Amino acid sequence: MADVINSPVATSEAHGHRALQHHFENMEQQREAGTLGMWVFLVTEIMFFGGMFLAYTLYRSKFPAAFASASNHLDIKLGAVNTGVLILSSFTMAMAVYFTQIGKRRPQILCLILTLVLGLTFLGIKGVEYHDKYRDHLIPGQLIASSPFLKNEAEAQHHGLHLLEGATLPQVEMFYWIYFAMTGMHALHMIIGAGLLTFLLIYSIKGRFDPEYHSPVEVIGLYWHFVDIVWIFLFPLLYLLGRHLEHG
Amino acid sequence: MSEHIVPVRIYVTIFLVLLVGTALTVVAAFQDFPWQLNTIVAMTIAITKATFVVLYFMHVRYSARLIWVIVASALFWLVIMFALTFSDYWTRGWIPSAY
Numbered sequence: 001m002a003d004v005i006n007s008p009v010a011t012s013e014a015h016g017h018r019a020l021q022h023h024f025e026n027m028e029q030q031r032e033a034g035t036l037g038m039w040v041f042l043v044t045e046i047m048f049f050g051g052m053f054l055a056y057t058l059y060r061s062k063f064p065a066a067f068a069s070a071s072n073h074l075d076i077k078l079g080a081v082n083t084g085v086l087i088l089s090s091f092t093m094a095m096a097v098y099f100t101q102i103g104k105r106r107p108q109i110l111c112l113i114l115t116l117v118l119g120l121t122f123l124g125i126k127g128v129e130y131h132d133k134y135r136d137h138l139i140p141g142q143l144i145a146s147s148p149f150l151k152n153e154a155e156a157q158h159h160g161l162h163l164l165e166g167a168t169l170p171q172v173e174m175f176y177w178i179y180f181a182m183t184g185m186h187a188l189h190m191i192i193g194a195g196l197l198t199f200l201l202i203y204s205i206k207g208r209f210d211p212e213y214h215s216p217v218e219v220i221g222l223y224w225h226f227v228d229i230v231w232i233f234l235f236p237l238l239y240l241l242g243r244h245l246e247h248g
Numbered sequence: 249m250s251e252h253i254v255p256v257r258i259y260v261t262i263f264l265v266l267l268v269g270t271a272l273t274v275v276a277a278f279q280d281f282p283w284q285l286n287t288i289v290a291m292t293i294a295i296t297k298a299t300f301v302v303l304y305f306m307h308v309r310y311s312a313r314l315i316w317v318i319v320a321s322a323l324f325w326l327v328i329m330f331a332l333t334f335s336d337y338w339t340r341g342w343i344p345s346a347y
Contacts, residue, residue, distance in 0.1 A: 032312065039315055043322040050326045054333055061337075076274070083270050091263040094254075094305045101253050184284070225305045229298045235270075236290035240277035246284050 019213040027212050038219035042226050050229055052182050056237060057151040059174050065164045068173030068182035068242025070179075073138065073161045075129060079239040082125045083231065090228040097221045100204070100214040108217075109204050116222070119190055126187055133176070136160065140177045151175050166243060179238055186234060189227045196220045252310035262304045269297045 017027050024030035050155055060067045096111035133139055136159040137150045150169055161172065203209065209217055229238045273293045303309040308319060313326065 006294055028251070034317070035311070036314060039318045043318060043325075045328070046322040047325060050329055054330060057330070058333070058337060080270065080274055084267065087263065087266045087270065090266075090301065090305055091259060092263075094259050096255070098254065098256060098259065101251065222306055225301050228305075229301050232266075232297045232301070233294050236273050236277070240273065240290060241287065243277040244280040 002107065004078070017212050019208075026174075031213075031215050031218070034215040034219055035222070038222045042222065045226060048187070049182075052178070053184065053233070053237075056178050056182065060241070061176060063167070066167035067175050069162060069164045069167045069247050070138075070175035071238060071240070071242045072170040072246055073136070074179075074239045075132065076239050078125055078129050079235055082122050083235045085118050085122045085125070086228050086231050088178050088224050089115050089122070091223050092118065093224045096200075097214070097217050100209050100217045101211055103211045105204065105207065105209075109201065110208070111121040112197060112201045112204060116194060116201065119194045119197065123187060123190055123194070126183065132182075138176050140173050140180065149176075164242070182234055186227065186230055189230070193220075193227055196223065199210070252307070254307065254310065256305060258304055262300050265300055266297050269293050 020027055020030060024033065051151070092111045092114040096108055096115060099108035099111060101104075134144065134147050136154065137147050138159070138161070139147055140149055142148050148161065150161065150172075153163060153169070156163060156169060156172075163169070187246065200217055203216065273290055276289045276293070277286065279286070302319065308315055
């Protein structure tokens with residue numbers, strides 16, 4: 001293979017795969033360029049989410065008690081189940097890439113369907129959690145007129161939000177701005193990911209991918225794993241930070 | 249094709265490691281560790297999990313040097329962003345200001 005890459009006569013005409021674009025020497029070069037491009041995009045994504053993690057770190061260091069109080073209102077069971085769902089979907093995505101690489105189309109399609117279903121399950125559970133926050137007046141500001149943010153401590157107690165010592169409601173509201181911004185952007189990435197998976201599914205049913213050409217499966221896999229990683233950090237930072245103070 | 253195909257056994261192992269990591273982080277969150285140890289434990293587990301995903305699910309362990317450079321550059325700029333921002337916020341009030 002190395003000889004082919006270095007050989008001046010190795011043109012796309014000589015070793016043509018129907019998916020090979022004219023500006024690449026061969027399929028391997030095309031695949032590596034695609035993967036590299038996806039990683040560069042993921043760097044910009046890391047910086048984008050990094051900005052929100054920065055805001056989180058800053059406000060949590062300023063309002064530790066309020067962040068712990070607000071976090072304790074999140075449903076740890078739903079959060080943990082969702083973490084499991086997302087990890088499982090990352091696994092099935094990795095398996096989809098694997099089956100494409102070895103050219104087994106049926107299990108490849110099955111893995112893509114599973115990944116898509118798990119992704120949608122995650123979004124469904126997230127929706128249940130968002131609805132709980134809506135019910136308990138924890139959507140920041142007046143974004144939703146029928147459910148403005150908690151006005152006073154009595155109302156907070158009534159809705160199951162217990163303020164730890166030193167916490168105030170405006171600070172709790174800050175936590176929820178950050179919570180909705182971060183989980184909302186994460187959910188948007190999941191929705192886009194579900195769209196991309198649908199595209200992959202259609203193309204793999206059409207039989208477009210084979211061991212030589214599977215860059216789309218590989219790079220969308222990279223994106224899907226990245227979204228999983230963001231959640232791996234969001235789960236402990238948003239759901240677990242104040243649990244050890246609950247019983248004190 | 250010189251592409252490395254990661255064996256299924258490794259994918260299953262990583263999946264189980266990630267599940268155990270999730271369980272550990274939940275259990276650890278309910279322990280009342282001194283000082284900031286709760287956060288440190290949670291972040292250590294999260295970083296470990298993320299590293300496994302990047303190395304194996306995302307194939308970086310078997311990828312070209314160029315991919316390693318790209319991943320490292322992301323972390324490098326992330327550190328710059330955090331370091332410069334907190335060098336401001338953490339040091340505010342250290343010196344009395346006239347304003």
